[in-house]
Amino acid sequence: MINEDLDLNQNQCDFSKLNYWREIEKNITEELKNLKGITLIVHNSVEFTDIIEFLQNYRPGEFLAVLYISLVRSYDYMKNALELKTLDDKRMIFIDCVSGYAFPVDDKVNSAFYHKPPQTLEELKEIIQFGIEKINPELVILDSLSQFINFSHSTEEEFSELCNFLNTLKQNQINTNQKVFMLLYDNKLGIMESLPKNQIDNILKMEKIKKENFWK
């Protein structure tokens, strides 16, 4: 059975089951320039260097403060990657929720904060709020939403929680200082059967095509 719009909870959010995607490679800079609100970025297990390349297309030439909340990569790892591939026109500030340090830890590091991994979306919201108050960024990136939801097998309750979280982001944060939220999502867990539509303004997909060689 195919349902174009399957409303599981009409008061909270509804889910699309038939997805149309437009290829935007040719005009990626223009598309990213026009982003507003919350953007879900679905990818197939891209590396941080791929994310840097993607960000190079985001308003190039504009000096922007970017808050990067990492639930999957350590600050050290990302710092090394940024030495290989640079983002000269962006001021990247990280909240590292991987390394497991106490919060806050080292005053000498001025481009990273440390936090223990959030256990709930409520805790995540507080971390985002903290980062926004500290940095006042134009762009907030969360890497990644996959830590909290699996769009291939999510329960109604999980979706409801996510929708509440997204609604709070829109109400509390977007209308104030920063304009764009990017929520990364790794779809290696399977085909995304349900996607939140009402709370998310844009959905982009990054599809990395790899070639594997085996050497003996």
Added chain:
Amino acid sequence: MTIRDEKIIQVNYWKKLQKDLDEVVGKLHGVVLFIHNSAKFEDITDFFNKIHPDKRLRVLYISLINSNNHIERILKEKPLINKRLHVVDCVSSFIMDMEDTRFCVYKKPPQNLQALKEMILENIQKTDPNILVVDSLTQFINFSVPTENELVELYHFLKELRENIIGLGDDSIILIYNDKVGYMKTLPVMNIDLILKYDVIRDTIRLRD
């Protein structure tokens, strides 16, 4: 010892059509590559019905994978709105001799893009369509492992089609491609105006004993 070496060939970026779906598909124009994940003909009729829904259009459907019998059966259940379908059935003649009707002609499958182009031009003269659909391009090219020669042939084919078919109106050429053969390592860039991807997610119904 085996060492695995991984090389990134390409990163493709896609944007999900939401509020702008009617704007993009509703006003479809030009050469469109329509990629799907093994969608059935009934799924594709949903897409057809979104194209210029308020206009009465003629659609020339070159079918290399669906028989006219199958198409007619599906259209009884899911009819096209405001569209008249003319089918070139390249499937049924494999099985038996069929007699052409007003809305369907039976042909042997074209062996290459040149033969496909000739078939298209011949039937365009007869039907004067607003929309041409080729289902599917997968019969001629595999974008996971395309050779340079195949791509050059494809670009040449598209160029000729564009020159011969597209006018100033709402004309569209829709080339359907099933990506079940693997990730598309090469997306065609020349002579294509729009690339759309269509993900059909099916519900699984679990039956109990």
